[in-house]
Amino acid sequence: MALKDHFSTARDGYENSLKAARRASVSNKRASSSPYQPGGDGASSLTSDSGAVRQYAAVRDIPWTAIRPIAVSVANQDFKVGVRAKSRKMRGPRIITKSANAPHFIQKAIAEGIEVVDDHPITKLLETPNTELCGWANMWCTVISLAATGTAYWLIDGAAAEDGGDGSYQLWYLPKHWVRKFLGADGIQIGWRVVPPGTDEESQQPIPLRSIIKFSFPDPANPAEDFSLLQSQARAVNTDDELQKSQHSSMANGMRPGMVLVAGDLENPANGNKPQQVSFTPEQRAELVNSIRLAYRGSEHMGDPIILDGMIKDVYPYTRAPAELDFINGAKLTKSRIMEGIGTNPIVAGQVEGANRASAYVAQYIFFQNVVNPIITLISQILTMRLAPLFAKEESIYIWLDRAEAFDADLQMTKVGMLAEYSSITIDELREFADMKPVGAAKGGDKFVSPAAKPAADVAKPKKKKA
Numbered sequence: 251m252a253l254k255d256h257f258s259t260a261r262d263g264y265e266n267s268l269k270a271a272r273r274a275s276v277s278n279k280r281a282s283s284s285p286y287q288p289g290g291d292g293a294s295s296l297t298s299d300s301g302a303v304r305q306y307a308a309v310r311d312i313p314w315t316a317i318r319p320i321a322v323s324v325a326n327q328d329f330k331v332g333v334r335a336k337s338r339k340m341r342g343p344r345i346i347t348k349s350a351n352a353p354h355f356i357q358k359a360i361a362e363g364i365e366v367v368d369d370h371p372i373t374k375l376l377e378t379p380n381t382e383l384c385g386w387a388n389m390w391c392t393v394i395s396l397a398a399t400g401t402a403y404w405l406i407d408g409a410a411a412e413d414g415g416d417g418s419y420q421l422w423y424l425p426k427h428w429v430r431k432f433l434g435a436d437g438i439q440i441g442w443r444v445v446p447p448g449t450d451e452e453s454q455q456p457i458p459l460r461s462i463i464k465f466s467f468p469d470p471a472n473p474a475e476d477f478s479l480l481q482s483q484a485r486a487v488n489t490d491d492e493l494q495k496s497q498h499s500s501m502a503n504g505m506r507p508g509m510v511l512v513a514g515d516l517e518n519p520a521n522g523n524k525p526q527q528v529s530f531t532p533e534q535r536a537e538l539v540n541s542i543r544l545a546y547r548g549s550e551h552m553g554d555p556i557i558l559d560g561m562i563k564d565v566y567p568y569t570r571a572p573a574e575l576d577f578i579n580g581a582k583l584t585k586s587r588i589m590e591g592i593g594t595n596p597i598v599a600g601q602v603e604g605a606n607r608a609s610a611y612v613a614q615y616i617f618f619q620n621v622v623n624p625i626i627t628l629i630s631q632i633l634t635m636r637l638a639p640l641f642a643k644e645e646s647i648y649i650w651l652d653r654a655e656a657f658d659a660d661l662q663m664t665k666v667g668m669l670a671e672y673s674s675i676t677i678d679e680l681r682e683f684a685d686m687k688p689v690g691a692a693k694g695g696d697k698f699v700s701p702a703a704k705p706a707a708d709v710a711k712p713k714k715k716k717a
Contacts, residue, residue: 302399302401302426305398305478306395306398306399308398308487309394309398309480312487312490312585312589313487313592315589315594316588316589316592316593316594316599317394317398317479317592318599319594319598319599319617320393320397320593320594320621320622320625321390321394322390323617323622323654324393324622324625324626324651324654325386325387325389326654327652327654328651328652329373329376329377329385329649329650330352330366330649330650330651331366331370331372331647331648331649332356332364332648332650333364333365333367333370333645333646333647333648334359334364334365334645334648351652351653353630353631353651353653354627355627356650359648364646364648370641370647371641372638372647372649375420375421376421379420379421379422379423380421383422383423388423391423392404392423392629393625396465396466396467397478397479397480397592398478398480399426399481400466400467400469400476400477400478400479401426401465401466401467401476402423402426402464402465402466403426403462403464404421404424404463404465405424405444405462406420406421406461406462406640407419407422407461408420419640421637424444428444428446428447429444429462430443430444430445430451431443432456439459441456441457442457442458442459442462443456443457463632463636465628465629479591479592479593480592482591483587483588483591487584487588489580490588494581497581508567509567510564510566510567511539511542511562512563512564512565512566513529513530513561513562513563514527514528515527515528515563516528528561592621593621594621595613595616595617597610597613598614598617607658607660611656611657611658611661614657615656622654626650626653626654629651630651633650634647634649634650662683666680669699672701673699673700674698675699676695676696676697676698676699677689677694677698677699678690678696680699
């Protein structure tokens with residue numbers, strides 16, 4: 251068998267297996283679920299929709315602390331669009347400088363000759379995707395959905411002129427449980443249905459496959475399914491939820507009086523004048539407590555003496571801590587499991603105790619490299635595959651988010667100084683590092699910086715000795 255035929259057979263086998271897995275996934279998804287579901291007891295059967303709803307609802311407390319920095323970091327990055335046409339040529343180092351933080355697959359395309367287009371219609375669409383959400387909010391929701399459920403959807407609303415539309419588009423973020431697969435007679439997906447809450451699935455018209463962009467982490471055990479970062483830590487999430495419920499119940503139901511007043515003894519003729527402890531009526535108890543509060547509470551009575559007479563025999567503190575099942579250490583353990591499983595360290599989540607500039611830089615660098623930038627690459631590749639072809643005619647279009655880079659002021663100054671020393675940075679680029687406005691090419695802003703002249707060493711000449 252020729253190598254080409256062997257590759258074709260292997261590819262067909264993989265595609266057929268994937269189709270079979272999708273059919274099995276659709277038929278079984280409503281009958282079973284992960285044994286541990288955030289927000290649930292881990293025992294009941296869940297549909298895919300109710301599972302997604304519970305996963306969204308679980309994004310609170312520690313999971314919210316872990317996911318929020320990821321969503322904010324990705325949403326803060328700028329979208330870029332690059333075009334490669336037969337008539338365009340690479341313009342030298344300026345293009346590379348402009349996209350130095352692009353994902354690696356874009357860096358390779360830049361080396362092959364794509365040009366960054368600042369005012370491309372795709373950039374405007376991503377910055378203002380629809381009439382309800384701005385570009386930042388659209389991406390923020392997308393990343394939270396990816397982390398919580400493993401999936402997020404964008405609806406492409408509009409059509410090209412050749413398809414009967416006006417060529418304008420809108421992009422709408424859709425939660426996972428709003429989108430359903432539409433299957434053909436053979437069980438293969440041929441479209442989608444968007445089913446918002448309160449609507450019936452059968453009443454919604456199917457839409458073409460190309461009208462939905464699906465962002466997802468594929469499950470390594472079954473690529474037809476999705477992998478949720480939050481779901482991977484479901485046991486810790488459920489444990490943390492139960493710990494907080496137990497702690498709340500202990501605080502709400504526990505009895506913690508501050509002081510104990512012991513009533514005195516009185517002689518009772520009925521039992522031979524033997525001492526017997528006084529019994530107060532409810533009204534007497536309330537009057538006695540209020541009297542003592544008025545006489546002794548507050549900082550101004552700190553250290554005042556109290557007189558015990560026949561009515562009150564003793565006073566001592568009774569304050570006790572609520573019965574706890576090691577809430578503090580248990581909460582620390584579950585927090586550590588959730589944060590480490592999702593990939594967010596305490597410093598980037600906002601914990602500054604014990605942090606310094608060096609540790610903050612390392613924490614941010616590891617967080618960006620292991621968590622944020624892989625998500626940026628995933629989103630960039632999916633948009634290049636699914637959104638870019640709607641605008642491409644003869645050229646090839648690439649869409650990406652810049653990678654997040656850890657910032658250290660001292661390291662940045664060292665880099666800029668080295669570039670300036672070897673005339674490898676322009677005046678406007680240097681001004682950009684200093685947060686200054688560019689002067690423009692007319693005033694020499696596009697010229698490379700010349701190294702500053704170093705002052706000559708002041709060498710003291712030896713004095714002549716007098717004769």
